[in-house]
Amino acid sequence: MEQNKAMEKRILRRKLTNTIFHGVFLASTLFGVVALALLLIQILIQGWGWLDWQFLTDFSSRKPEKSGIKAALVGTMWMMSITAPLTFIIGVSTAIYLEEYAKDTKLSRIIQTNISNLAGVPSIVYGLLGLTIFVRVFGFGSSVLAGALTMTLLILPIIIVASQEAIRAIPSSQRHASFALGANRWQTIVRVVLPSAFPGILTGAILSLSRAIGETAPLIVIGAAAYIASTPSSVMDKFTTMPIQIYTWAAQAKPDFHHVAGAGIIVLLIVLLGMNAIAIFLRNKFQRK
Known part of the structure; x- marks a missing residue:
């Protein structure tokens, strides 16, 4: 009892x-x-x-009723069109090397530890790194290319770690079955490992690109314009982005600029959700396969 x-x-x-x-x-x-x-x-x-068509097609102005987000919207699209493929190719390639080719040595463990630590470094540090390397050493100036490369450095650790976890989650039995059928290591990676790991890799890409599109501090450090009345026509042109433009409007003394900043935030959210929706669609498509 x-x-x-x-x-x-x-x-x-x-x-x-x-x-x-x-x-x-x-x-x-x-x-x-x-x-x-x-x-x-x-x-x-x-x-x-x-939020109307005039807001999307006009440049920023000293008058809130005439202010638009065209330059910032186009500048963001330019930057992300360079950052996204660079980050994806370099990040996934690095993850494949570390998980499939690199041996478990002291050097590889040091590299792995540093990559994991870099994911938590404040973004302003990457801005200073981009200012030193891309703006001054390489002479890119305050261009779209310098901004895109700085954003690539910022989000690379995130997509590398996420891709490693996705590749590591694939059972070894699938690799052994591929080897038993006569496939070499590269054929196994391309035809077995990557298709299975792709949904997880895309999840990391969603997180990393979402961070990149909303960052402000690194771009301010490398000299991205707070006001510009033109859109980039090449990767070496000056540019601004939506977060910088929104911050500039929010810092204005006139109350109407706060409404303009709210409209800019709505546009930024629509762009961000659109990018994420495409990535989620691709992820679910590969998951079904």
């Missing part, structure tokens, strides 16, 4: 602990969701009335 009572007390204690932690985790989740919902509602109320 005493043993049964002790067992019942332990069960009740475990159930109570489970209920308490369930409530804490649910409250934490709801807090984040509610805060995000309130922020989005505030932005929509503040900027929706200022």
Whole structure:
């Protein structure tokens, strides 16, 4: 009897602990969701009335009613069109080498540790690195190319780590089966490992590109323009991006510029969600395969 009572007390204690932690985790989740919902509602109320075709096709102006986001929108597209393929190719290639070719040596472990640590380095540090290497040493100046290369350095560790985890999750039995059928290492990687790991790799790409499109500090350090009345026509032209333009509007004293900044945030969110939707579609397509 005493043993049964002790067992019942332990069960009740475990159930109570489970209920308490369930409530804490649910409250934490709801807090984040509610805060995000309130922020989005505030932005929509503040900027929706200022979002029209003129806002998308005009350049920034000293007058809020004439301000547009064209230069920043085009500049962001230019930068991401360079950053995305560079990051994907270099990041996935590095992950393949580290997981499939590199031997477990002291040097490879040092490289792996440094890559993992670089993912947590503040973005301003990458801005200083880009200013030193791309702007001054290579002489690219405050161009689209310098900004794209700086963003590539910033998000490379994220996609490398995510790609490594996706490749590492593929069972060794699939590789052994491919080898047993006569395939070499490269054929196994291309036809077995990468197709299976591609959904996880795309998840890392979504996270990394989402960070790149919203960064401001590194671009300010390398000299991206806060105001520009033209769009880039080559990778060596000056540029600005949507986060920098939004920050500039939000810092203005006139209250109407805050509404313009809200409209800019809406455009940035639409672009970001559009990029993520494409990546998620591709990820789900490969998952079904």
